[in-house]
Amino acid sequence: MAIRATIPLLFLLASGLLFAGAVGTSREEESRRGEHSLRECQQRCERDRPSYQRAQCVQECRDQHQQWEHEQSHGRGHRGDREHEREQEQGRGDREQEQEQGRGRRGDREHEQSHGHGRRGDREHEREQEQGRGDREQEQEQGRGRHGDREQEHEQGRGRRGDREQEQEQGRGRRGNHQREGQQEQDSRRPYVFGPRSFRSIVRSDQGFIEALRPFNEESRLLRGIKNYRVAIMEVNPRSFVEPGYTDADGIGYVAQGEGVLTVIENGEKRSYTVRQGDVVAAPAGSMMHLANTDGRRKLIIVKILNTISVPGQFQYFLGESLVSSLSKRVQRAAFKASEERLEKLFGRKGKKQGFIVRASPEQVRELRHHASEGGQSHHWPFGGDSRSTYNLLEQRPTIANRHGRLYEVDAHSFRALADQDVRVSFANITAGSMTAPYYNTQSVKISVVLEGEGEVEIVCPHLSQDSERHQQGQSEREHQQRGHGSESESESEQQQQEKYQTIRARVSRGSALVVPPGHPAVAISSSRGSNNLQIVCFEINAQKNERVWLAGKNNVLGKLDRPAKELTFGAPAREVDEVLEAQQEEGFFAGPEQQQGHGEEEWRHRGRGEEAVESFLRMATGAF
Template sequence: MATARVRTIPFLLLLLATLLCAAASVASSREDDGGRRPGRCVRQCEDRPWHERARCLQECREEREQQEQGRHERDRSGSRGDWRGKGSGDEREQQEEDRRRPYVFGRRSFRRIVRSEQGSVRALRPFYEASKLLRGIRNYRVAVLEANPRSFIVPSHTDAHCICYVAQGEGVVTTIENGERRSYTIREGHIFVTPAGAITYLANTDGRRKLVIAKILRTISVPGKFQFFFGPGGRNPESFLSSFSKSVQRAAYKTSSDRLEKLFGRQDKGIIVRASEEQVRELRRHASEGSQGPHWPLPPFGESHGPYNLLDQRPRIANQHGQLYEADEHSFHDLADHDLRISLVNITAGSMSAPLYNTRSIKIAYVLEGEGHSEIVCPHLAHGGESEHGRGGGRSERGKSRWREEESEEEEEQGQHEEAGQGYHTIRARLSRGTAFVVPVGHPVVAVASRGSNLQIVCFEVRAEKNEKVYLAGANNVLKQLDGAAKELAFAASEREVDEVLDAQREQGFLPGPEESGGQEEEHEGRHGRPEEVSETLLRMATGV
């Protein structure tokens, strides 16, 4: 017995040593992997031109983060459609953050609804699920397509209109509508529209850079919901044609089930696939032979003539602090059916946009490049307004009915206690690449670029017809139009003192940022004394217009 024990001890020691060595090896490999990741990105980007290296490094690191995040999302998100569910701790944390800032959505708020080794499509959940304050845009969704160099997005159609802005790269887009196929070359700055039901496919023809497209989807069938339908050649998910019964498929195509399975059956490459150099050249050739005219002369009403490049146009406002480019139905006829204006805002490093509000449009914005912050003035949150996500989610029907009654009573009671102009809540949010934010009608907003880089934002303004941008500061300040008596009564100061404040800023649209103008502010305060009080009154009046 003792001899057996003696023999067992060396065996246990050997086993323990083996386990310790294995654990050390795993830990070492993890440390090496963690140490190599930045080096891999550096080596991957070292052959790029110097002005592209920073962006290349950022994309490489973001791609690695997305790969790690994808492992955790695999069970929660499908290859198409939308998602539901309570989500993980990270999702609940993000929802809690969104409650405090119901108009701002960081990169983590996007969920991948299409995934492939060659790219992805990410989308925000419906706005009305994010906050009751966003019910006015319940029919709109935000999505972002990212496709690797020399990749191909297989033919599909959606049950929503897609208004797209090319944020980066170049490629070819083809649509088949009304029996006519049109192919166009697209590049950074282009806007194009793919109508609901039109067969569409794209290719990234650049051999080095990703193709990134930010898009607004205007849903039709179900408010805030859309679906992809992948047709011939659909690869994981399978083509919708394969969902018909085998007998119907054989009758429709007059061929065997085996051949139909080969064409329409499920494959493993995904819906964004790698294309050969020869295939890319062929797609590019079709685009060069297709319709060329992007916008001049203007096409007949109802006829689509392809993409429109914002960056090729003269900016509507431009100075050393920034530029504003705009397109609406008058400049780009494809927007005529969507009551939408698209703008590109480029704020110079250290500068800011002039405070303004829209009279009719709800602005949906997406940050393309740079960093900074935004401030949105909201009266709803100051009064304890509704900003909760999916209130009533998970309740029984009886509970929901009771909740609706209580909600109605709460709103009625709240309305009795609210007084106009009794306070505003400023939503201040950090902006970086991939951040989306919404500015409701009448809400004053300002965006400030950090001192390190320009801040570029693409804006989709919903319900743009007859909308007016009302500037609250700068050379085109609307408050300058008040007559003298109104200025004195509104600001409790002399007309001269009010004019000194309103006329001090000579720039228009884009202004020096807070850090740039700090010294001037101290100088004005030391010279007059009263303008500080006038400025406070000006802010109260501006936000209550």
Template sequence: MAITTNFSLTLFFFFFFFFFFLFPLFSNLGLAQVEDPELKTCKHQCLQQHQYSQSDQQQCLQSCELYHHLKQEREKQIEEETPKKKDHSHYHQHQQEEESRERQEEEQEKQEEEDDNPYIFEDSDFHTKVQTEGGRIRVLKNFTQNSKLLQGIQNLRLAILEARPHTFVSPRHFDSDVVLFNMMGRALLGLVKESQTEKFILERGDMMPIPAGTPLYIVNREEREKLFLAMLHIPVSTPGKFEEFFGPGGQDPESVLSAFSQNVLQAALQSPIGKLERLFNQQNEGSIFKISKEQVQALAPRRSYWRPFSGPSRPEFNLFNRRTTYSNEYGRLTEVGPADDKDNLDRLNLMLTLANISQESMSTIHYNSHATKIAVVIDGRGFVQIVCPHVSKAKHEKSGPSYHRISSELKPGKVFVVPQAHPFVLMSSKGQNLLVLCFEINARDNKKFTFAGKDNIVSSLDDNAKELAFNYPSDLVNKIFNRKETFFFPLESPSEERADA
């Protein structure tokens, strides 16, 4: 009797194990959908056990019924849980898609915010490369950090040197070509050429191209006025980066020579190590430091009685003194480019321009055919507007692009970029002229096309083309676009007579 009872319990536990552990697996495989034969088989086995008494068989059949009941309950539970799992999985998938979409929208909004003014640079976009009591050098961040739209000038860097009165900017050379422009003050520039130093007196408006690797030093000759130099660096070895190297120096600025081994320096300079250590441990004033009036005078070039032409050299170009390209009572534009300097500006494919816009006046709306303009405001206040097709937020469909107006207030030190072919306009405020220095990149064969004033592109179109382009009578188009001034105009609204014409 004990044997048959144990067998019945063993059979029960077998079905219990099958139901709770194997059946869910079969259900997932789709076998639960077929008519279940387990109950019938279970009962048949109970009745076929000859060693069972009638009581044992009855107990075995009850175990089968219990198993069948539990199985049905389990099937019902699985059916109820499966949709919930599907719904839960679908919810998580939907939630992940929503989070991904929100992240993409945030990134897009951030990019749009950055691109709202992709061509305008603020003071915060400069980082200080050198800072001493005597002055500082600030470098504008890489242009492509502001916008990928400026990849055409990503190799270039703009730096501003500010030196206090009577200061000495230590000798150095750069791994970049440099175009230097004196924005304010009077300076002495020393350039090492072959076996001697050639000295230049730099007045406001003077421009100097300096080939890469040329050793130079700078002196602010003024007793009370600061010196401001704009320096456009065109890197030679590493695109978008430039470095300065100090030859003469000590601890601060550190001389490049101090990095060589002692035996190399002793052999090269034929001096014992003690003397060399004293030499390279003396200077610790920084790379820009104040000097005395006597030291400034000692650095100034002097004419020799025996060499009457041995005085200071003069830069070939001063933008304030050059003949203007466009000039009237509302403004002047001066240009120096590749055709004027075959040795340097032609090699660099660069032009410098100086726009001097009279107060409450404006330039014409115009664009450059080839050149990209990097502009620095030297003096005055005003505004710039640039039309850009790349950041338009227009959603409606058109057969051509939609345009976004990029606007910014201008003040001294403000930097902006106008890419090639982008129309723009400069306007001066009341009270003072607006003075803007421009480095124009890819200047060779560049042409300026205007939309207003004498010889503008609309007036130059034939009448049939005008009528087709505007769907408007050509004589009325001509009345709107024709005016006598060239390039610079008064910043004023038209009179009623002009508006009704």
């Protein structure tokens, strides 16, 4: 008897061990699949993303992997609950079976005892069997009821899980709304600075891509004045070819890295140029172009601005081959006087690899370079002719140069292709730990992209301060109205008495973009932590009548004020004002704040002013604004 009762328990124990082993193996397989997926995602980041976006891409892969692990563990918890319920059901079924067996054994013993009592015992035994069958049927009905109750509990559990999942979805939606609101609030606080993640993919293939910022008027209402302009970055892998095409926008680009061959077909004339780092490239809207990266090791990177024509802030890249293949077959036959078979072979899409940047063979690269050396050098500025496509900034004398940085510039006077767009292109190379002098432009909107290094920028903006004051003024007016006193005229007079400006501070690194509107003082500071200089390419729109006004350093505008004007403006004797304004004799680039804390402090102390002079200058400059 004891052996019979032990067999079901042993069976349950063996089943539990086999199930635990299967679950452990399944979890190990899931973990291996998750780690493999994470490695593939990180490898795609290293292979497909530019270097300045790889760290962020890898972090996104890790976040997705953590989310997947959380969902897996959450799902295992639900599966564990269901398995526990099934084990309980199985245990109840085994206990019912043992009870049935026990009743059967008791019935056998009673039957043996009643067998010796004759017919009366037989009749009593029959009645007991009938009663036993009735009891068993009743127990089975009760078991079916319990099973139905368990099924109802399962349905209720599924409903509760569905409610929890719905609550989780709603929570994710609320978190997404909070994130969007936080992003909008961050954009409102820094409407002129855009990180590398702000760029969106326009076209992409295995051998390169084009990315662009969204239209400026969509990024911030303060940038509606440049709604026709876009900023784009093209990156081409080594020994790759950009298929012939054109854009419906006038473009001006700067070759940030690498070298290649550019061919432009304009007004029926084809010209090929060798382009390399430092070249400024002009491309009118609609001109057919193709580009090849002739370097076997480095990528070709071009930063450009586009002045859109048909739709403000929107541009399209048209591929020549795709445009022809999009025409109807009968139009193709009539246009090219060729059979449908030959046209299908030439323009057909079947079996053809898609992508506007393709791999080129070494022989093809050499031939493209040979065409550029034959026909392009005579047009390459300043070696001869009137170039309309290229001008190398780094080969010219810098406009400003000292130990803290160099500034290279080109405008329509040196490069006539810029006259049509009224744009000046400049390249600033700021030594690590140094900074630009505070300045503002009178007419130009300055669009800049960081090419190398890291640092920070400061932009003084009156618009954000006015928005903040209007918001605070509205709250104050509502409070006054609720209290039943105060007036609108008092609030307006207080706003007029207090002129305030808000300073936008932001960290920048490779791939960051920033916009400085006219009249907004700005400073760029190169980080002293790294060994790389902060290198920035700038496109200044409305450059013809623009003037750059320096607020500090040699020839700064504040130093040109008359003596009475200085005393009335700064509230100090003119001699003290001059001591501060004339102390910095560098031009364009200065030692940065961290360098000033060291060597600069001894120079100030030698003049007898010390840190008080620095603080006094900052207060006076703020008062002058």
